[in-house]
Amino acid sequence: KLNGGQYQEQSLNQENAIAWLADLEIGLGIWEGVFEGVPGSWLRWCDRAGNWLLTDTEQVQTQLLQAAQNLLATGMDIEQVTQLLGLSEGQVKAIESLH
Structure with a gap:
């Protein structure tokens, strides 16, 4: 945290390693998952409740x-839905089966 022109170390909760940036009202934490086909630990933005914010790709999907x-x-x-949205027939059938 920047305080009086100098950075101060902030402690993190070991169970929920999220750094909350109060001035920006956003958190930054370590997310375990697959990003662009690569599994690993990634820095990711979150809201006050600790919910991960969607990436641009996730928002589009x-x-x-x-x-x-x-x-x-x-x-x-x-067939019309697949043509309009560029989704595969399997993806659309999976969506259809949910309802």
Whole structure:
């Protein structure tokens, strides 16, 4: 933390190693998972409750899945949804099976 022009060490909870940046109202922690096909420990932003913020890729994927659900709900067939959204038939069928 920057205090009076000098950085001060901040302690972290061992169970939940997240550094909270109060001035920015965002946290930075170590996330275990796969990013761009590479498993490992990654620095990742989180909210006050410790929920990881989605990466740009995850946001796009979430929006595509929601769009597919919405289109299927209107009665559009799987082939049309795959063509419109660029998803595979398997992805759309998996989405369809959830509802």
